Amino acid sequence: MDRREFLKWQLISLIFCVIGPRFSWSFPEKGSKVVAVKGEVSKALEAGLKELGGIKTFVSEDSRVVIKPNMSFRNPPEMGTTTHPEVLKALVNLLSATRPKGIKVLDNTLTDPDACLKNSGIAHALKGLPVDLKILKSKADYQEVKVQGKVLSSLDVMKDVLMSDIIISVPVAKHHSSAGVSLSMKNLMGLIYDRSSFHYKYDLHTAIADMANFLKPKLVIVDMTRALTTNGPSGPGEVAIMDTIVVSNDMVAADAYVTSKVKWYGKQIEPFKVKHIKVAHEMGIGMGDLSKVEVIEKAV
Amino acid sequence: MKLLNSAKWGIFTLFILSIWSLDTQFHDLSLSPSLIYLDPIWHIIGFIEKRPITFHLIIFVLIIIATLFLGRFFCYYVCPLGSSLDLFAKIKGFAKKHGILPPSKAKALEIPHLNSVIFVAIIVAAVMGLNLGHLTSPVSISSALFGLFLSPIKWFKRGYLNPWLHLFSLLLPFLLAQKSHRTWCIHICPTGWLLGFISSIGGLRLIFSEACNSCGKCQYICTMNAIETNDRKAIKANQCHLCLLCIENCPQHAIKFEKLTLGEGLIGSATLGEFTKERRQFLLGGLFGLAISGVATQKGVFSGDYIRSIMPNDLIRPPGALPEQTFELLCVRCGLCMANCPSNTLQPLGFQNGVLSLFTPVLVPRIGACYPDCNLCGEICPTGAIRKLDLVEKQWAKVGTAVITKERCIAWEWEKRCLVCDEACPYDAITMVEISGIKVLVPIVVESRCNGCGACEMSCPVYPQKAIQVSPMGEIRLASGSYREEGKKLGFTLGLKTKGLATGQEMPPGFESD
DSSP states (O other): OOHHHHHHHHHHHHHHHHHGGGSOOOSOOSSOEEEEEESSHHHHHHHHHHHTTOGGGTOOTTOEEEEEEOOOSOSOGGGSSSOOHHHHHHHHHHHHHTOOSEEEEEEOOSSOHHHHHHHTSHHHHTTTSSOEEEEOOSGGGEEEEEOOOSSOSEEEEEHHHHTOSEEEEEOEEEEETTTEEESHHHHGGGGBSOOHHHHHTSOHHHHHHHHHHHHOOSEEEEEEEEEEOSSTTTOOOOEEEEEEEEEESOHHHHHHHHHHHSEETTEEOOGGGSHHHHHHHHTTSSOOOGGGSEEEEEEO | OHHHHHHHHHHHHHHHHHHHTTTSTTGGGOOHHHHGGGSHHHHHHHHHTTOOOOTTHHHHHHHHHHHHHHOSHIIIIIOHHHHHHHHHHHHHHHHHHTTSSOOOOOOOOOOOOOHHHHHHHHHHHHHTTOOOGGGTOHHHHHHHIIIIITOHHIIIIIOOSOHHHHHHHHHHHHHSOSSSTTHHHHHTOHHHHHHHHHHHHSSEEEEEOTTOOOOOHHHHHOTTOOEEOSSSOEEOTTTOOOOOHHHHHOTTOOEEEEEOOTTHHHHHSHHHHHHHHHHHHHHHHHHHHHHHHHHHHSSSTTTOHHHHTSOOTTOOOOTTBOOHHHHHHHOOOOOHHHHHOTTOOEEEOOSTTOGGGTTOEEEOTTTOOOOTTOOHHHHHOSSSSBOOOOHHHHHHSOOOEEEEOTTTOTTTTTOOOOOHHHHHOTTOOEEEEOOTTOSSOEEEEOGGGOOOOOHHHHHOOOOSSOSEEEESTTOOOOSSSOHHHHHHHTTOOOOOOOOOOOOSSSSOTTSOOO
16 A cells, blocks of 8 residues: 555545534334234234344344333332333343343433332343343443434433444333323433433423434334323323233334323323424434334234 | 450451341341440440340340450450451551551550540440440441441442541541550440459459569560569459460460459459559549530530520431430441441431431431331331331331422423422322413422422432422421321321322323323
8 A cells, every 4th residue: 555545545534534424324214113912921022023024133143232121110010110021031032042242231220229120020030141230320331422402412321322233122101290101212211321401401302302313222112011001100000901012113103102002091192292202203213103104913 | 266266257257247238138137236235335324224125135144244254355256346456457467567558666555544434424424314335335336337437338339428527436446556456445445444344353364373484475465455574463354355365475385364253353463453543533434424414415505405406407317216315315326227228318417416416327318218118227226216117107207398499499490391209209299280370280299298208309300409308397206106196196198109090181291282
């Protein structure tokens, strides 16, 4: 390589570095698909993923996977405030069959971490499985990143998340008295250090959409085995047994679908009444209009 | 020798493990509440204050009887503070040997024998209704030392407030450990003085045989300054703690045990002379005790009732804490409740409530909430200063009331959608209401449902001063009887959150109404 060639390559790489990040890869996935499968958890999950092309379309041998369940409350699974441990167990079993580089289950819980893990049954269910179950509450585990959002300009995201290849958001279907619903988008707030500023600094809903746009889980699994329809997010409230697992490649579509399926406070509520779903749809993060989403409902 | 030494370190390990197992999954196995009763001084103060007698009395009886016959063995073989001082000296010696620390130039500390003064002062103060024993009780000091200051959980996981205040009280024995690392045990420790006094009455002691050639090696080795070889060869029974180093190291094998009948020791040897010398110190101690308790418990400028009746805003005592005066009297500052608190909300108090409340436990809701499904502080408290409550009683044991500062609240003042306090409250003591002129729902406290647990204050996003804070107002402090009945009498309904029902609004909370 002579000097001229060296300089030429330098110029090319400089141009690439400057222009490259300007391109946005965040346009909505083509063909948003929501699969809702009724039945026994592990079978339903497998059947749902099969409709999306199987777990291997999302996770390969080189992937570092982050699973974000909702385990922020020190309540038993029956109360519907945390993701059911069976769902996580089934998911981890499926994932570990593809032998990814690492599977991490992460959260920044609202209350005492040990009590959350114990009472939600998640620590027990994941015991012995090849996962790294971590609750990170120390600032040192987070790194500030710049985001170009409508209201957010920076976020403190878990370092483990930044180093991962795929985030799988595994929320439980529940009501949230500030955010309307707490589903796959709201669930992602557990990967952020400073959540309270979402409440006091910004409009909560727009902040959720901004954050979801940055984190962008490629796969969403909503635990709709039961849904907390009132008095969310901490409960206790009415719990509707629904025995359904919702799998999707589009978090906005999944959240819209679940919102439309559950009767919140006994009412049928349109997805766009949840402001963060509406904002996310308008920002083009995903497809919130269910008429344009391919919805598959089945039972196993 | 080896067997005895391994027994000593075994007891020490048991003590440390008992305390370090707190706040872990093994906390049920911990012996620590019983271990506090190793210190005879707590039994004596307990008698004076007419505390209920528990089966722990047997520890006291055993130690006193054993001391009568064996001498001050407690200080070497049982006392956790003594063992930690020995360990400290070993570490220091190791560091000096390997050049990590410079070789010692320390001279023996010239301090008077304060132990009898302190002992008498503590007893007199206890009679006057003031608890000073915790300042010098070796077991309290070591349990707070290993439970808070040197606890791996506090260091690496939880942290605690006011550690620098602990520097003075907990580390004093280690700061005094200069030439003889047992300086504190010889000159300060009142428990050690009591045991020394009893053992000078007693039955077994070390004496020199004729083989002794006054080489002075034993005097050099003795950590308790118990050996005199100069003019009068004697081993002071009231200071010897039977570590047996002198026997092991004597080149002439000239030190041996001698049996005495009870009382003979007191009359026969030097101790009687010392006893009369100590009479003056007794009087001095009594005066000290009277003076301190007089100043502390009477109305006056120095933390008398006049000043102390001004309660600090954040003096929130743990659920089941006895009425304040009895609580301070019974609390031995062992720190076990704080070491065992799973949400770390129990923290040692600083000087806010006067010197006399130093290191008593308070709830600090900004660190953690006192969750309704936990009653561990009462379970572990060795003296009953915090009552043992079942979970229902605990939920009724109101520790304070949450107060919203509307000017700070981001829903009231900034019109932001925030319901974090409502979300966090386990007792359903916060309701979100519609107020005309404010665009969002705002929180209000239902005082009769509030337990004061502090979950709201912990979660409130407002900073630096929270918009919702727990204040001790409305706390229920009972010396006996049911909190539930008392609470009902006062018109409270303290219970866990019940299922929320559909409100009369157009849309459920959180959804867009337009």
